Amino acid sequence: MKRIGIADTMFSRHDMAKIAEKAVFDSEEGIKVERYTVPGVKDLPVACKKLFEEHGCDIVLALGMPGPMPIDKVCAHEASQGLINVQLMTNRHILEVFVHLDESDDERELVRMAEDRVRKHTLNAIALLKGKEELGRFAGKGIRQGHADAGPLRI
């Protein structure tokens, strides 16, 4: 049985893990979920590493909602670097799913974006578990999460 790790934060203003758990359940793939909650996005990298090395996960979703201030942007950047480093140390994927609190002024729109982005990336994670070419049919299609797809460039 495959195992998806879900690392999320107290800082986030929406329960992003619940969306991911529902998407895993709805997939009917029989995948087990391991949850890990930390204070903020900078705590996610080691949580993800522990999900791989101490809790047997095959792939991890790193869920966070960085704030709107310059310092928050720096924190998100540091977290992202750490998440990439964990992947290189473990040879496993972490899909980073961050919704920045300044992506919209409308709180309902932020929730909508979070729902869409988490759900789509959960499906991406499930696909990546099946192999390196599973997402190949979407390659170069301008696919987006949280927004409508940009689509291919018009020639």
Added chain:
Amino acid sequence: MKRIGIADTMFSRHDMAKIAEKAVFDSEEGIKVERYTVPGVKDLPVACKKLFEEHGCDIVLALGMPGPMPIDKVCAHEASQGLINVQLMTNRHILEVFVHLDESDDERELVRMAEDRVRKHTLNAIALLKGKEELGRFAGKGIRQGHADAGPLRI
């Protein structure tokens, strides 16, 4: 007996370690404290690594008070990257508790923020020692340290 490391700096303008030590004591969890004082925030990463590897700590609080100038922001960023790297090298959490000297013009307000942020993160550290789902009930609640909670997005 669990062991919490507290790494702090001479540069800081408030004795942040004392707040953390009191919060550990008040928790009545019987946790031992190991203290390590260094000149500034860029010296914290190796101090934290030594707290794990040479002094047997299970988790570390990295306490600092970066200055208000652009060079201070760069130092804090470098320190943060190092702190994340230490976590990935040791598979243990470091909770970074930085109060930036430009977060308020009022020195009393800075002290209040430091008290609140250090105390709350000390409790987070104690919770993380108990397991990966211990903070799960706070997930997505818009929890803050040093400020009032932002709370969940309104739908």
Added chain:
Amino acid sequence: MKRIGIADTMFSRHDMAKIAEKAVFDSEEGIKVERYTVPGVKDLPVACKKLFEEHGCDIVLALGMPGPMPIDKVCAHEASQGLINVQLMTNRHILEVFVHLDESDDERELVRMAEDRVRKHTLNAIALLKGKEELGRFAGKGIRQGHADAGPLRI
């Protein structure tokens, strides 16, 4: 038989991998291609590492089309750092081939740049497989990919 890895993204708005595959085929060097598709550029580093370590590649092309916003620039920077780290971990080259969506306002021009940049870097990858001095005759010539060559400085 040599093996070239091609890692590409769903985010890209053009099928960059197809250009690379054609360039490998047209080279008539009898090189095998391994394809790996991921959601976005930040997922490329671990995909490249797996192409080396789990799929036997000798060199990898990392193809991506970062967006025009500041956050996209940060993502591309994080991806680039990861790609360099993978090379240092494996002692193998990854040629990063990124076309930034703000390099031109004209979608046809972006496609033209992608075609040129991917094709030329695929040829560079094939050359690097032959040895460290294979590209020596182009050294210091102001060679560009995606644009006309800048040429040597005029003395």
Added chain:
Amino acid sequence: MKRIGIADTMFSRHDMAKIAEKAVFDSEEGIKVERYTVPGVKDLPVACKKLFEEHGCDIVLALGMPGPMPIDKVCAHEASQGLINVQLMTNRHILEVFVHLDESDDERELVRMAEDRVRKHTLNAIALLKGKEELGRFAGKGIRQGHADAGPLRI
């Protein structure tokens, strides 16, 4: 006998190593000094690593004087990241002592700052050799090097 490494640069516009050597001598602690001179600050990280691993140093002072231009700031940042990484690889402290050439317009003032900063950090290094709590009495006191102490926040 303890051994302090002193890594310094040709780029620096003042002989910072001489200040450090005098402070070690004046301390009458019987500490041996190992000197390593490199062209600029980006060459310091590996010099420090070699001082630890090939020349038996217990702690290192990394002395530099970055220039005033944006490119110099980037170089200093890269050097600082490298210095932190060396510390994490060796579990030993490096005290970075940089005087930026734009910290003052007055060359005599720059020399005064260098003298003060190098001397104080040499004493910090000697203290750190004695143990993790040796600097504890200065914790949270707003201690500065190169400038007057900021002192504790007023409550």
Added chain:
Amino acid sequence: MKRIGIADTMFSRHDMAKIAEKAVFDSEEGIKVERYTVPGVKDLPVACKKLFEEHGCDIVLALGMPGPMPIDKVCAHEASQGLINVQLMTNRHILEVFVHLDESDDERELVRMAEDRVRKHTLNAIALLKGKEELGRFAGKGIRQGHADAGPLRI
């Protein structure tokens, strides 16, 4: 016999390797040269690592000519971080010799800077091969490459 690696790029608009090779030859030190040409500066780190680990080099010169655009500055920064990392992985020096295309508007001046900077750093590399104190007599003298020396601060 000592061996100097010279890693250079196709992107560069001047044959910087030829300058370095001539400086090694003129030194009459009987040092062997290993050359490695890559497309651009981001390809230099792994080339340098391979020069050390697969081609027996004792020190490496990393020669490049980053472009004038913001994206080029980011590339140069990423390359520099990688070059520092290689040094820490191998305990050997890499002297980075970059001439930025916006250092002068005059192409002849850029060539003059490249000639001076490459030649001087080649001599620095040869000196570093002799030991950690070989450059000590230049310490703190405000030495520059590509420009006239800044000289020591006036007291």
